[in-house]
Amino acid sequence: MKKEQLLYEGKAKRLYQTDQKDVLWIEYKDSATAFNGEKKETIAGKGVLNNLITSLLFEKLKAEGIESHFIKKISDHEQLVKAVEIIPIEVVVRSTVAGTLAKRIGLDEGTKLPKTIVEWYYKDDDLGDPLINEDHIEVLGLASAEELTLLKEKGLQVNEVMTAFFKEIGLDLIDFKLEFGRDENGQVLLADEISPDTCRLWDSKTGEKMDKDVFRRNLGSLTEAYEKVLNRLGGVKS
Numbered sequence: 001m002k003k004e005q006l007l008y009e010g011k012a013k014r015l016y017q018t019d020q021k022d023v024l025w026i027e028y029k030d031s032a033t034a035f036n037g038e039k040k041e042t043i044a045g046k047g048v049l050n051n052l053i054t055s056l057l058f059e060k061l062k063a064e065g066i067e068s069h070f071i072k073k074i075s076d077h078e079q080l081v082k083a084v085e086i087i088p089i090e091v092v093v094r095s096t097v098a099g100t101l102a103k104r105i106g107l108d109e110g111t112k113l114p115k116t117i118v119e120w121y122y123k124d125d126d127l128g129d130p131l132i133n134e135d136h137i138e139v140l141g142l143a144s145a146e147e148l149t150l151l152k153e154k155g156l157q158v159n160e161v162m163t164a165f166f167k168e169i170g171l172d173l174i175d176f177k178l179e180f181g182r183d184e185n186g187q188v189l190l191a192d193e194i195s196p197d198t199c200r201l202w203d204s205k206t207g208e209k210m211d212k213d214v215f216r217r218n219l220g221s222l223t224e225a226y227e228k229v230l231n232r233l234g235g236v237k238s
C-alpha cells in the first residue's frame, strides 16, 4: 500500500489517499485542541497513544459484531481505513452527566442518568458544532430519517459494549462522541476515532479523570492519563 496525496488535515489527524481507491491512510498527530480550537498545544506522544487506543477499541468492537472503517494499524501512529464520506453529525452518547450537559440542564457532573441520552451536534467549526435536533438535520439534509435511526441504534450498541469493556478494567464510561460515514455503496459505517480524546473515562474507584478533560481543565499530564488507559486495555507503547 502506498501513501499518496494529503486529502484533509484536521485538528488531530491527517488523511491521505492511497493507491487503492477505497482505502485511506490516517496519521495521528501530536496536537491537542479544545473549545473549538481556542486552546491548542503540541503534546509529544499523544498521536501514538490515540492511534493505539483507537485501534484496540475498533478491534474489540469488531469482535462484538460492530463494524467500523478500521482496517488495520500499520505503525504506532498510522492506520488504514475504508474510505467513507463522513456524515457531518457528531453523535454523543451519555450515561452520566458531565461537560456541556451539566451546563445545559443544570444537573451536577457525575449524576447517573436514568436513561442513556443520545444527542446530535452539527459538525461545523465555523458554527462551533451546535447541538441540533432531527428537524434541523432534515432541513440541512445531513442524513435521512433511516440513517438517524441507525446512528442512534449503533450509538447505543457501542455504549453497551464499551461500558462493559471499560468496567472490566476499572473505568467508568461517562460519555463519548462517535462519527459515521457512508461507503461507496451508501452503507453507514462507524468511522473517525474512539479514544480518550472522544470519550470521558473516570477511574471507577477514585473518580480520577483519564480523558481529554485533563487537558481541557489543566488537571495534569494528558499522556500519563492516556498511557494508563492504554495499559489497562492491554496495550503497550513501543
Ligand code: U5P
Pocket (backbone or CB within 6 Å): 090, 092, 098, 099, 100, 101, 129, 175, 176, 177, 197, 198, 199, 200, 212
Ligand atoms: N466530544 C468530542 N468532540 C467534540 C465535542 C465533544 O469528542 O467536538 C466528546 C467529549 O470528549 C465527551 C462527549 O466525551 O463528546 C460530550 O462532550 P461535551 O458536549 O460534554 O463537551
